[in-house]
Amino acid sequence: MHSPMRTPLGRVRGLGSARSGTHEFFLQRLTALGNLILMIAFLVIVISLVGESYNTVHATLGNPFVAVVILLMLLSVTVHMRIGMQVVIEDYVHSEGLKVLAIIGNTFFTVVIGLAGAFAVLKISLGG
Template identity: 40%
Template sequence: MANPAGEAARPTILRTPLGRVRGSGSAKSGTHHWWMQRVTSIALLPLTIWFIVALATSAGMTHAEAVAWIGHPFNAVLLLALIGLTFHHAAAGLQVVLEDYAKPEWVKITSVLAVKAVCTLLALAAALAVIRLAV
């Protein structure tokens, strides 16, 4: 299809000339971030509903009751899954918000790295607490 000026349509090519010569394609990870956000959200659906229902039906737990509940193998395994998936999903989501709105570039990169660090440390702290009570 030609435009009125008679210029042929040229698609925008973002690959470098060297990359084209070497025939190296994409890293095959283009949709990985987006896809993992969906996979973790599906896994979090039942886990989160389980956690909210469990807490809502046992308000005002004593320390001994809480320790027993967290330390029960069934609950501990689900809690570990919940912790890992929650912070993976949270870090991925916050990253996208920052990528959209944080400016300038150094603020964007620094804040994304900070979010990843905080989410990783929170997840590790929570997992350690569960494991201490479960084993």
């Protein structure tokens, strides 16, 4: 059902009221908090491995707890990055066509980065 108060262009674009950005605003703050906590855990892991042998590092990264921490960090960081870049694109790219292409590119870039990182972590943690 569509609202009679919306313009035809607004209905086509699917843009609602200003409240439609609340989800992204909340998710940006949530991932920022997650990044803080997970980055501290990640740094503790990395610092503990400084100077260790290859086998020790490989065994540590093969630990399921360590792998999950790193995977959660990758997820949180890439989601945070996508939302942040989307806000910049929406604020500073004024051509609609270029804006849509930039948002699509931003989404694909962050998905590729996240999947590449997840693949590397899973490959190491599963003994690859």
